[in-house]
Amino acid sequence: MPDQQPNKPNGVPDDANTELSSAFPQTPTLGAMEVEGMLEKEDLTHAPEQSTETVAVADREVPRSLWQDAWRELRHNPIFIISGILIIFLIIVAFFPGLFDSTSPLKCDLSKSQNGPTSGHPFGFDTQGCDVYARTIYGARASITVGVFATLGTALLGTIMGGLAGFFGGPLDAVISRIADIFFGIPILLGGLVFLSVIPSRSIWIVVAFIVVLGWPQIARIARGAVITARQQDYVTAARALGAGNPRLMLRHILPNSLAPIIVVATIALGTYISLEATLSYLGVGLKPPTVSWGIDISAAADTFRNAPHMLLFPAGALCITILAFIMLGDAVRDALDPKLR
Amino acid sequence: MGIHATEVTAEHGRGRTADSEDAPLLQVKDLHVEFRTRDGLAKAVNGVNYSVRAGETLAILGESGSGKSVSSQAVMGILDSPPGFVTGGEIVFKDQDLLKLSSEQRRKIRGTQMAMIFQDALSSLNPVHTVGTQLGEMFRVHRGTSKAEAKKKAVELMERVGIPAAKERVNQYPHQFSGGMRQRIMIAMALALEPDLIIADEPTTALDVTVQAQVMELLADLQREYNMGLILITHDLGVVADVADKIAVMYAGRIVETAPVHELYKRPAHPYTRGLLDSIPRLDQKGQELYAIKGLPPNLLRIPSGCAFNPRCPMAQEICRSEVPPLHAVTEADGAPIEGRGSACHFWKETIHG
Numbered sequence: 125m126p127d128q129q130p131n132k133p134n135g136v137p138d139d140a141n142t143e144l145s146s147a148f149p150q151t152p153t154l155g156a157m158e159v160e161g162m163l164e165k166e167d168l169t170h171a172p173e174q175s176t177e178t179v180a181v182a183d184r185e186v187p188r189s190l191w192q193d194a195w196r197e198l199r200h201n202p203i204f205i206i207s208g209i210l211i212i213f214l215i216i217v218a219f220f221p222g223l224f225d226s227t228s229p230l231k232c233d234l235s236k237s238q239n240g241p242t243s244g245h246p247f248g249f250d251t252q253g254c255d256v257y258a259r260t261i262y263g264a265r266a267s268i269t270v271g272v273f274a275t276l277g278t279a280l281l282g283t284i285m286g287g288l289a290g291f292f293g294g295p296l297d298a299v300i301s302r303i304a305d306i307f308f309g310i311p312i313l314l315g316g317l318v319f320l321s322v323i324p325s326r327s328i329w330i331v332v333a334f335i336v337v338l339g340w341p342q343i344a345r346i347a348r349g350a351v352i353t354a355r356q357q358d359y360v361t362a363a364r365a366l367g368a369g370n371p372r373l374m375l376r377h378i379l380p381n382s383l384a385p386i387i388v389v390a391t392i393a394l395g396t397y398i399s400l401e402a403t404l405s406y407l408g409v410g411l412k413p414p415t416v417s418w419g420i421d422i423s424a425a426a427d428t429f430r431n432a433p434h435m436l437l438f439p440a441g442a443l444c445i446t447i448l449a450f451i452m453l454g455d456a457v458r459d460a461l462d463p464k465l466r
Numbered sequence: 467m468g469i470h471a472t473e474v475t476a477e478h479g480r481g482r483t484a485d486s487e488d489a490p491l492l493q494v495k496d497l498h499v500e501f502r503t504r505d506g507l508a509k510a511v512n513g514v515n516y517s518v519r520a521g522e523t524l525a526i527l528g529e530s531g532s533g534k535s536v537s538s539q540a541v542m543g544i545l546d547s548p549p550g551f552v553t554g555g556e557i558v559f560k561d562q563d564l565l566k567l568s569s570e571q572r573r574k575i576r577g578t579q580m581a582m583i584f585q586d587a588l589s590s591l592n593p594v595h596t597v598g599t600q601l602g603e604m605f606r607v608h609r610g611t612s613k614a615e616a617k618k619k620a621v622e623l624m625e626r627v628g629i630p631a632a633k634e635r636v637n638q639y640p641h642q643f644s645g646g647m648r649q650r651i652m653i654a655m656a657l658a659l660e661p662d663l664i665i666a667d668e669p670t671t672a673l674d675v676t677v678q679a680q681v682m683e684l685l686a687d688l689q690r691e692y693n694m695g696l697i698l699i700t701h702d703l704g705v706v707a708d709v710a711d712k713i714a715v716m717y718a719g720r721i722v723e724t725a726p727v728h729e730l731y732k733r734p735a736h737p738y739t740r741g742l743l744d745s746i747p748r749l750d751q752k753g754q755e756l757y758a759i760k761g762l763p764p765n766l767l768r769i770p771s772g773c774a775f776n777p778r779c780p781m782a783q784e785i786c787r788s789e790v791p792p793l794h795a796v797t798e799a800d801g802a803p804i805e806g807r808g809s810a811c812h813f814w815k816e817t818i819h820g
Contacts, residue, residue, distance in 0.1 A: 359593075361544060365576060372607065
């Protein structure tokens with residue numbers, strides 16, 4: 125939090141002067157006209173025309189919230205720019221794969237099985253004779269969808285559960301925290317092997333739901349801690365003393381002040397969820413054909429790596445870049461929202 | 467203790483109740499608050515009595531841990547519970563006992579009929595909302611005002627508490643204001659719905675001295691204008707002298723002395739009060755060692771038996787260690803009663819009359 129040092133006058137002027145000058149800390153351009161009239165002291169304010177011409181200065185003086193501060197920080201972070209461009213590209217690929225490829229990932233020609241890259245098919249063919257380029261492009265959708273929706277789901281469920289536990293404390297906290305511990309204790313891969321293998325039709329949404337169910341405790345712990353910290357702040361007591369009820373305290377005062385760590389953990393988790401989907405699919409308990417997924421392709425390519433390395437390298441490379449992009453984004457967001465962690 | 471103290475309060479009440487409009491706005495009777503901690507029972511407030519009328523300022527004076535803030539939190543109904551519990555007494559506000567109301571009923575009273583101003587205005591304002599939003603929230607929560615209307619009222623309020631260029635500053639965040647200006651905004655928030663009672667918990671402690679005087683003056687002005695009751699909680703004897711009508715001095719969860727403000731400064735009737743007054747630095751004492759009350763404030767988990775002040779008291783006798791002194795009505799040397807004075811000391815006569 126910014127200290128009040130710069131606002132405090134150093135000398136010992138008379139009372140009126142002190143309070144008036146401290147009322148305008150480093151903001152000579154703001155409301156310069158009114159100030160001039162009130163103070164009747166030209167030296168404290170700049171000429172009115174200056175405030176209109178120095179747009180850059182005025183821009184810096186506009187009030188900023190935590191989020192605006194974070195956005196400023198992000199805009200100047202090269203890691204954020206690189207990962208942002210990559211992610212925008214990946215999202216376009218995921219939603220409009222047709223823009224990048226005219227062939228279908230499911231149109232396969234067995235006679236071209238495991239053929240290397242040729243003209244028109246830059247990534248070659250897989251064992252079934254399908255175009256690896258097409259499959260890599262179409263595979264983005266599964267990864268991004270699972271990553272984004274699993275993150276949204278865990279963040280939502282985790283924030284609600286952790287928030288309630290942190291706000292009300294006592295028995296409710298004990299119950300929610302123990303439930304979270306139970307889910308937290310299940311190794312996510314083992315859980316996948318056990319639970320997902322008994323579900324015959326595994327769509328994207330089944331995988332998302334599985335990750336949400338096992339992933340929310342991580343967010344809930346962070347949210348609980350953040351809410352407990354925020355709840356003890358003086359402004360919450362002050363709001364209560366002025367008649368705010370529980371829902372208002374939670375939504376208006378506590379939630380916005382505990383969101384930053386939740387967002388940080390959630391963005392970093394996004395990359396992990398994408399790799400988790402690929403891992404589950406690789407193990408054969410994630411997505412199933414005919415869904416196109418990098419994990420499925422990597423799994424199929426692993427057996428024939430020595431004969432046809434292109435089958436493995438392209439989907440694996442795409443997966444790496446995607447995860448890297450999201451983890452870099454998470455890092456940049458963390459730097460912007462929680463500078464102390466750097 | 468409880469019985470005697472009530473007698474004193476009742477006596478004062480009878481003298482004034484001829485005029486029904488003069489009935490106290492807030493009357494705290496034999497209030498007990500305890501904290502159930504892992505280390506045991508901390509008795510923070512042990513039978514406190516006071517009353518405030520409309521337009522009157524009561525200063526509650528005491529050092530840290532004397533129970534002055536806790537008793538006012540109990541009045542507001544914002545005591546953290548657990549661990550804090552009100553275990554006895556009555557808080558009568560406008561003829562109804564607040565302790566008998568539901569938490570929802572009490573919430574509706576907060577902000578509209580009684581409001582509180584806190585010590586550190588920076589941490590008492592939410593950093594993620596602009597001051598305009600926070601001021602406007604008062605109207606939106608309690609009055610259901612529209613957003614635009616609430617903002618207009620926020621600007622009016624900011625002008626009312628003397629914030630220049632309010633129209634521009636209404637969209638700024640708390641950290642962009644100076645300490646004095648933030649406390650003015652806190653005051654504006656408390657005043658927004660024109661409550662009948664304001665509790666100010668050390669409103670000037672976090673401010674530097676020049677600004678302190680301005681904020682106190684503003685508070686006193688607004689109190690006069692709206693004819694509010696004001697409870698001023700402080701440990702600063704200087705702040706009290708100018709604005710308070712009467713003073714209650716607290717020690718270890720009890721009121722040890724009550725008096726009209728100038729009476730108290732002129733001739734304290736409790737050794738603790740005398741110690742406090744003697745420890746104010748004075749210009750004519752230059753070069754001498756400053757007086758200090760020896761010892762430490764008592765641990766609330768183990769309050770000394772008898773008079774809680776006895777281990778630190780220069781006048782302590784055997785009776786002070788065994789018997790809790792009731793709040794005696796203080797009289798002149800010839801026995802004539804003094805309006806509003808009480809002292810919880812076995813030797814109040816010796817203290818006040820030498």
